[in-house]
Amino acid sequence: MTSQTMRQPKTLSELDRSENTSQRLLHWIPSALLLIAAALLVVSIAFPYWGLVLEAPQYPGGLQMRVFVNYMTGDEDPALDEVREIDGLNHYIGMKSLYEAAAFERSIALPGVIGMIVALGIVAFLRRRWVWVLALPAIVFPFVFLGDLAYWMNNYGQNLDPYAPLSSAIQPFTPPILGEGVIGQFRTVAYVDAGWYLATGAAVLVAAALLIWLGSRIAASRK
Amino acid sequence: MIPQRFASKFLLMGAVFVAAATLAVVIAPRAVSNAQGSETNWQSIAEQRGLTEEDLRAAVMTYTPSGTLDPYVMFASGGHSGQMFVIGMPSMRLLRTIAVFTPEPWQGYGYGAGEEVLAGGDINGRQVRWADTHHPALSETNGDYDGQWVFINDKANGRIAVIDLRDFETKQIVNNPLFLNDHGGTFVTPNTDYIIEGGQYAQPLGTDFAPLAEYEGSYRGMITFWKFDREAGRIDMNQSFAMELPPYWQDLCDAGKLVSEGWVFCNSINTELATGGIEAGNPPFEAGVSRNTTDFLHIINLNAAIEVYKAGNTVEIEGMQVIPLATAVENDLLYYTPEPRSPHGVDIAPGGDFIVVSGKLDPHVTVYSFQKIMDTIAAGGFETDQYGVPILAYESVLEAQVEVGLGPLHTQFGPDGYAYTSLFLDSAVARWSIGAEGYRPQDGWSLISKIPVQYNVGHIATAEGDTVSPDGNFLVSLNKWSVDRFLSTGPLLPQNFQLIDIGQEGDNLQLLYDMPFTGGEPHYAQIISADKLNAWDVYPEVGWNPLTQSVDPNAVTQGSEGVTRDGSNVTVRMTAVRSHFTPERVEIQAGDHVTWTITNVERARDATHGFAIPYYGISLSIEPGESITFEFDATEPGVFSYYCLEFCSALHLEMMGYLTIQPQ
Numbered sequence: 001m002t003s004q005t006m007r008q009p010k011t012l013s014e015l016d017r018s019e020n021t022s023q024r025l026l027h028w029i030p031s032a033l034l035l036i037a038a039a040l041l042v043v044s045i046a047f048p049y050w051g052l053v054l055e056a057p058q059y060p061g062g063l064q065m066r067v068f069v070n071y072m073t074g075d076e077d078p079a080l081d082e083v084r085e086i087d088g089l090n091h092y093i094g095m096k097s098l099y100e101a102a103a104f105e106r107s108i109a110l111p112g113v114i115g116m117i118v119a120l121g122i123v124a125f126l127r128r129r130w131v132w133v134l135a136l137p138a139i140v141f142p143f144v145f146l147g148d149l150a151y152w153m154n155n156y157g158q159n160l161d162p163y164a165p166l167s168s169a170i171q172p173f174t175p176p177i178l179g180e181g182v183i184g185q186f187r188t189v190a191y192v193d194a195g196w197y198l199a200t201g202a203a204v205l206v207a208a209a210l211l212i213w214l215g216s217r218i219a220a221s222r223k
Numbered sequence: 224m225i226p227q228r229f230a231s232k233f234l235l236m237g238a239v240f241v242a243a244a245t246l247a248v249v250i251a252p253r254a255v256s257n258a259q260g261s262e263t264n265w266q267s268i269a270e271q272r273g274l275t276e277e278d279l280r281a282a283v284m285t286y287t288p289s290g291t292l293d294p295y296v297m298f299a300s301g302g303h304s305g306q307m308f309v310i311g312m313p314s315m316r317l318l319r320t321i322a323v324f325t326p327e328p329w330q331g332y333g334y335g336a337g338e339e340v341l342a343g344g345d346i347n348g349r350q351v352r353w354a355d356t357h358h359p360a361l362s363e364t365n366g367d368y369d370g371q372w373v374f375i376n377d378k379a380n381g382r383i384a385v386i387d388l389r390d391f392e393t394k395q396i397v398n399n400p401l402f403l404n405d406h407g408g409t410f411v412t413p414n415t416d417y418i419i420e421g422g423q424y425a426q427p428l429g430t431d432f433a434p435l436a437e438y439e440g441s442y443r444g445m446i447t448f449w450k451f452d453r454e455a456g457r458i459d460m461n462q463s464f465a466m467e468l469p470p471y472w473q474d475l476c477d478a479g480k481l482v483s484e485g486w487v488f489c490n491s492i493n494t495e496l497a498t499g500g501i502e503a504g505n506p507p508f509e510a511g512v513s514r515n516t517t518d519f520l521h522i523i524n525l526n527a528a529i530e531v532y533k534a535g536n537t538v539e540i541e542g543m544q545v546i547p548l549a550t551a552v553e554n555d556l557l558y559y560t561p562e563p564r565s566p567h568g569v570d571i572a573p574g575g576d577f578i579v580v581s582g583k584l585d586p587h588v589t590v591y592s593f594q595k596i597m598d599t600i601a602a603g604g605f606e607t608d609q610y611g612v613p614i615l616a617y618e619s620v621l622e623a624q625v626e627v628g629l630g631p632l633h634t635q636f637g638p639d640g641y642a643y644t645s646l647f648l649d650s651a652v653a654r655w656s657i658g659a660e661g662y663r664p665q666d667g668w669s670l671i672s673k674i675p676v677q678y679n680v681g682h683i684a685t686a687e688g689d690t691v692s693p694d695g696n697f698l699v700s701l702n703k704w705s706v707d708r709f710l711s712t713g714p715l716l717p718q719n720f721q722l723i724d725i726g727q728e729g730d731n732l733q734l735l736y737d738m739p740f741t742g743g744e745p746h747y748a749q750i751i752s753a754d755k756l757n758a759w760d761v762y763p764e765v766g767w768n769p770l771t772q773s774v775d776p777n778a779v780t781q782g783s784e785g786v787t788r789d790g791s792n793v794t795v796r797m798t799a800v801r802s803h804f805t806p807e808r809v810e811i812q813a814g815d816h817v818t819w820t821i822t823n824v825e826r827a828r829d830a831t832h833g834f835a836i837p838y839y840g841i842s843l844s845i846e847p848g849e850s851i852t853f854e855f856d857a858t859e860p861g862v863f864s865y866y867c868l869e870f871c872s873a874l875h876l877e878m879m880g881y882l883t884i885q886p887q
């Protein structure tokens with residue numbers, strides 16, 4: 001009767017084994033997440049992080065500008081260098097050439113991202129307390145990217161050449177880094193693109209890995 | 224039970240609401256538009272304008288809303304404007320004038336740029352800056368248009384031009400040194416290896432003089448085979464040759480295709496050897512050249528002629544290698560067969576198997592069989608004319624005659640075994656059936672239908688209608704007279720391009736649209752499917768030289784502009800971009816020789832800049848990416864403001880600069 005209604009208490013060795021399994025799992029999940037995050041960062045290099053569409057009547061289909069982690073380009077139309085075209089239009093309002101923007105950031109972007117990827121790999125395999133510091137740049141990276149973009153947009157919008165042809169018509173302004181804006185006959189739409197989402201996904205995964213690692217450590221120290 | 228009943232009630236109510244909403248969505252816009260009367264609006268407009276159902280069909284067939292593109296493009300000769308015109312079909316919108324033989328300021332052709340091309344057409348050092356363009360020929364691959372090149376002849380001055388369809392610009396003009404005029408051109412062989420140019424009014428070959436009394440012995444006709452080098456995009460004079468022909472006034476030609484590839488066919492008018500002289504009591508030319516009931520269709524073995532030319536059996540006349548008439552006869556390069564007198568068109572059917580000839584003064588189209596021609600040649604035993612050229616018996620090569628009407632001229636083809644022939648005297652176009660296997664044996668060789676045109680039709684063109692695979696669908700009647708078709712603008716009237724729907728079988732031919740054409744008498748046109756054309760939106764790279772179709776080593780880049788001097792030679796290196804030239808001051812001295820390069824560094828489609836220096840006669844069109852170099856002597860001191868000719872941007876007026884020329 002009793003043996004039918006009540007479960008047999010587990011033996012000590014059984015308890016050990018289940019705890020070991022879950023511990024091992026907890027042990028490896030952060031590493032797996034970090035490696036996935038590293039992979040996402042690798043892939044993100046191939047995609048634009050941010051995009052800007054300028055629409056005006058005389059440009060059917062609009063002018064598209066895409067910002068990758070280390071360079072800028074137009075859309076697939078090979079004949080029209082659209083960044084150059086936007087630059088050409090910007091000279092009317094006295095805006096500096098886009099090619100001069102964030103030169104330092106662009107020069108360190110690729111080594112920086114590769115460094116983050118390597119760092120995530122190191123953390124994934126070592127998982128020591130202080131090594132986790134290496135994972136922090138990947139968490140803040142997408143936000144630093146947007147912040148830097150906002151800085152340069154503001155810098156460009158506010159520092160217009162007072163001797164430009166349209167300087168009397170267009171006052172210094174701060175172009176939005178997300179959403180719609182209007183400048184002259186142009187309507188602008190700015191948006192974050194696939195690369196930025198991938199990098200943000202990576203940041204979330206790294207943060208999750210860090211929390212799980214912290215959680216497991218706290219659990220272990222309580223025991 | 225109860226909850227279920229409630230549920231079904233709600234469901235039912237929901238369904239009713241959805242249905243009501245759907246109905247509302249579907250009906251509401253109609254109700255609104257009905258209330259505004261827009262559905263009946265077009266009907267009342269049609270009624271007010273007196274438009275019939277036929278008219279409305281024509282409107283629907285041709286109306287091309289803004290932003291939509293035509294399926295066909297017509298390349299029309301510009302007649303004595305010396306140019307070529309590009310027209311979208313069926314909208315009949317003029318898309319482009321291509322400057323060919325005549326300077327044209329919009330394109331900056333002949334006003335600082337294009338001089339090198341135009342100079343190719345100089346005759347014995349004399350500048351000839353007009354032409355009578357007649358017959359455009361689109362380049363072909365395997366007998367079908369390939370959309371890469373188009374050629375056109377100048378009847379007046381015996382010249383040929385080469386136009387590149389990547390930028391629709393003339394790249395080369397060659398002058399035929401043998402002949403003053405031409406009419407049997409341009410026609411291309413099925414892979415555009417040769418461009419055919421037949422002469423017209425007989426003359427002593429070259430620039431020799433001979434009195435008309437020596438017409439029979441000293442005057443000659445000719446046909447020239449210009450070798451086209453597709454890689455270079457140029458006619459190669461050094462691989463081109465001509466054939467001496469009797470002075471019969473060769474008229475139109477056509478190249479054989481498929482089974483008849485390697486053969487060329489030309490009409491002739493004046494087998495009578497008339498030399499005119501109405502003032503001396505002789506029959507005037509119009510009667511003199513029409514006395515005989517037949518003239519001679521020329522049948523030329525081009526492949527064999529190429530062999531004879533390559534073997535060196537030629538004489539050189541004014542730099543051109545010419546196969547003498549006797550050599551042509553000796554090597555079986557030339558045959559004749561009689562054709563109804565005063566013929567105009569000779570057109571090869573899509574299969575290459577039939578040759579259609581129309582004699583202006585005979586109401587029939589006369590159809591020759593290529594196979595019968597070959598059989599007759601093989602059988603041998605011919606009579607000859609006074610120049611020894613063998614004559615194939617008419618009966619042995621004739622396939623059929625179809626009575627189509629008065630004044631038949633030119634024939635084009637459809638995809639369905641129909642042929643179309645223009646009827647000058649009837650002012651009509653005839654649709655007739657090719658009764659042979661592979662065409663329309665069910666209808667036999669018969670006239671199907673005729674449609675009047677307004678007025679005096681010359682050439683006609685059907686879509687891809689002289690290729691191995693005609694499209695049909697549309698026919699354009701290129702009419703010489705318009706008389707009452709358009710509002711009067713004085714005694715000089717436009718020609719009339721009439722668009723005709725040939726897309727339906729039987730006698731369903733409908734006139735769709737009249738397009739006034741003011742470029743000069745148009746002669747021939749060819750119509751190509753628009754998807755075969757692949758023109759550049761802008762020049763492929765900044766600094767492009769359209770003559771070499773590559774980046775010019777002299778092109779100017781931004782930052783490298785400037786004015787430099789070497790003695791009295793001044794070099795100006797300039798860029799153009801919205802809305803400024805760099806430099807904006809060019810300060811030189813009278814007596815300087817100026818070499819001036821401008822590169823348009825724009826990449827945006829349509830961002831063309833013009834450039835004008837008044838007084839010095841400079842007018843350029845510098846398209847996005849293009850680089851142009853021009854030269855002039857600063858003979859006259861003064862202040863010359865140069866400026867952009869195109870309203871390129873809001874600050875276009877400000878796109879200018881000063882050329883100051885200081886007196887010595």
